[in-house]
Amino acid sequence: MQAQGSLSRRAFLGAMALGGAAAAMGAAGCSPKSEAPASPTSSQDKPDVNAAAEPTAAPAATSNDWLGTEPATPDTFAEEMDVDVVVVGLGWAGVCATRAACEEGASVVVFEKGENFGLTSKNAHAFGSKLWLEHYPESEKYWDRTAIINAVMKGCLNRNSDAIMSKWLNTNGEAFDWFFGAALENPEVVFTSSAEGNKLPKDATGIKETSWPYPANYNPLEEYWPCFPGTACVAPNATPFFEANIAKAEQAAGDKLRIMRFTPAIKLLHDNGHVTGVIAQDADGNFYKATARKGVVLATGDFFSNLAMVNAFLSRRFDEDGIKNIYSVMDAQGNQCNVGDGHRMGAWAGAMMQLDGCNMTHAIGGGTYTVGTLPALVLNKRGQRFMNEDIQGQQFTERLYEQKDKTVFQLYDASFFDHMDDMPYGHGKHPEVKFETVQKEAEEGKLLTSDTIEGLVDQMDIDKDAALASIKRYNELCTKGDDEDYGKVSKRMIGLTTPPFFCDTYIGDGSMKGVGNLVTMSGLESDEECHVYNENLDVIPGLYAAGNVQGNRFSVVYPEVLQGTASPWL
Numbered sequence: 001m002q003a004q005g006s007l008s009r010r011a012f013l014g015a016m017a018l019g020g021a022a023a024a025m026g027a028a029g030c031s032p033k034s035e036a037p038a039s040p041t042s043s044q045d046k047p048d049v050n051a052a053a054e055p056t057a058a059p060a061a062t063s064n065d066w067l068g069t070e071p072a073t074p075d076t077f078a079e080e081m082d083v084d085v086v087v088v089g090l091g092w093a094g095v096c097a098t099r100a101a102c103e104e105g106a107s108v109v110v111f112e113k114g115e116n117f118g119l120t121s122k123n124a125h126a127f128g129s130k131l132w133l134e135h136y137p138e139s140e141k142y143w144d145r146t147a148i149i150n151a152v153m154k155g156c157l158n159r160n161s162d163a164i165m166s167k168w169l170n171t172n173g174e175a176f177d178w179f180f181g182a183a184l185e186n187p188e189v190v191f192t193s194s195a196e197g198n199k200l201p202k203d204a205t206g207i208k209e210t211s212w213p214y215p216a217n218y219n220p221l222e223e224y225w226p227c228f229p230g231t232a233c234v235a236p237n238a239t240p241f242f243e244a245n246i247a248k249a250e251q252a253a254g255d256k257l258r259i260m261r262f263t264p265a266i267k268l269l270h271d272n273g274h275v276t277g278v279i280a281q282d283a284d285g286n287f288y289k290a291t292a293r294k295g296v297v298l299a300t301g302d303f304f305s306n307l308a309m310v311n312a313f314l315s316r317r318f319d320e321d322g323i324k325n326i327y328s329v330m331d332a333q334g335n336q337c338n339v340g341d342g343h344r345m346g347a348w349a350g351a352m353m354q355l356d357g358c359n360m361t362h363a364i365g366g367g368t369y370t371v372g373t374l375p376a377l378v379l380n381k382r383g384q385r386f387m388n389e390d391i392q393g394q395q396f397t398e399r400l401y402e403q404k405d406k407t408v409f410q411l412y413d414a415s416f417f418d419h420m421d422d423m424p425y426g427h428g429k430h431p432e433v434k435f436e437t438v439q440k441e442a443e444e445g446k447l448l449t450s451d452t453i454e455g456l457v458d459q460m461d462i463d464k465d466a467a468l469a470s471i472k473r474y475n476e477l478c479t480k481g482d483d484e485d486y487g488k489v490s491k492r493m494i495g496l497t498t499p500p501f502f503c504d505t506y507i508g509d510g511s512m513k514g515v516g517n518l519v520t521m522s523g524l525e526s527d528e529e530c531h532v533y534n535e536n537l538d539v540i541p542g543l544y545a546a547g548n549v550q551g552n553r554f555s556v557v558y559p560e561v562l563q564g565t566a567s568p569w570l
């Protein structure tokens, strides 16, 4: 399958590596006519919202009808626009698609549902980045492409696309430098380094490794569930980085770029299987029609705040509480924006949803989260040890979610902190934590602590006899150095032998104390060129998807083989 038009080097990058599909549609070489600036909307231009509401307002999906009915096309518009590219959504993917399209010479209109940007993630993996290696040269020894692609595919049960992952690996480095390079032109943006101890000045806008230092003996190639270091964390958040990239887009496109905020797309214009544009509606009820000569990029993010879609597409059960999430981008009415608008608009235009849904769920807090998802002993309320604790944060959380009252107890002793060099790197893992920190938190009452195991268990809301038996069994296995029960590697079998003993309680009650649902990562059937497919698995001309609305990047569950691969599909 070929993209429409030809692909330049930049287009290739913009198309996939940075998650923006804009360039894949052959914006290069086109000669868009400049748009006139938007004229203020007069009251006569405004449609009768009440009269129009029934056929035009996007009906909310009900609990068993995720798709709903496609709104009718309004008869009148506050404004009609004719551009090369329409981008829908301005998060990581939309920002990159916008800049890529503008740099290809396209005229672009962007519709964003929220007030500013889709601001959630702070992490982006740097695999392949030359810029990153200037600051963190240690990362390179971990970047084994073959190991990474196999681990990601295995983590997604091979139900995602090898080709998408392969393209990401081939292009991410250059894309990363392109995206972050824009912000680094500002001398006030700090890119710290391993040599500088991974420290950013207080209140700085900057970039650092999300988890540093790397545990001394860590080697992902020797891990059953590897996570490959090299994740950039931005401070204070992604806003200045998005702004720098939008500034680049404006520089390239001038008045050929228009961004309309609090103006969600409500449907795609489609004709005989081709997508030709977008209809959007602002907070005052005005309708806008944007016809796209080259294509429409859906970059609308995920659907974790849409229970009907969650139930329809995710393999796990999520109840009402379970889908409370920390997604914070709100529309003009104060509702979360991640309700799957792009998925539904695409489906109304004939697109097929990815078969195997995928979610990103992390243990955000619980008790103190002091050692995070490091592989200390974990018991449930029945007092049972129930898993090999040496897994990635996402998988750790999923197991937590299954336990009685969504509650688990994480137990460690004073000697645990002598083994940090042998600990894994990965999401929510804190091998840098010091024993003194733990003691302080215990003194402040944030962690349970005791000089005896019995004294510790007495403080826990747990089946005490079963817990004591499980700890005894665990200690025996640790002494043996062989986890005959669940197969945790022996170097991480650290028994509870040296007082004081500590307990951190994770409560996944859906109120974000213990479990957080971040995003869904399943989208419309797609490929490495961001095309969208219909039910016959034919490409829908004129339609592209990027970011979380793009299907087949991941499946079933976010594998966390690389932290920060959700955002930077720039």
Ligand SMILES: Cc1cc2nc3c(=O)[nH]c(=O)nc-3n(C[C@H](O)[C@H](O)[C@H](O)COP(=O)(O)OP(=O)(O)OC[C@H]3O[C@@H](n4cnc5c(N)ncnc54)[C@H](O)[C@@H]3O)c2cc1C
Pocket: 088, 089, 090, 091, 092, 093, 094, 111, 112, 113, 114, 117, 118, 119, 120, 121, 122, 123, 124, 263, 264, 265, 266, 299, 300, 301, 302, 326, 327, 328, 329, 337, 338, 341, 342, 360, 517, 518, 519, 546, 547, 548, 549, 563, 564, 565, 566, 567, 568
């Ligand atoms: C709290 C939190 C932390 C996270 N941390 C990480 C992390 O560390 N690393 C990582 O890789 N991932 C992380 N994620 C996941 C990450 O946020 C997403 O994978 C990433 O933001 C996806 O980018 P996106 O552009 O696809 O979607 P988004 O960033 O969600 O952007 C989508 C945009 O589309 C807009 N939109 C929606 N509907 C419409 C419509 N109808 N019309 C117009 N605009 C619309 C939304 O308002 C939003 O601005 C995190 C998520 C959350 C919630």
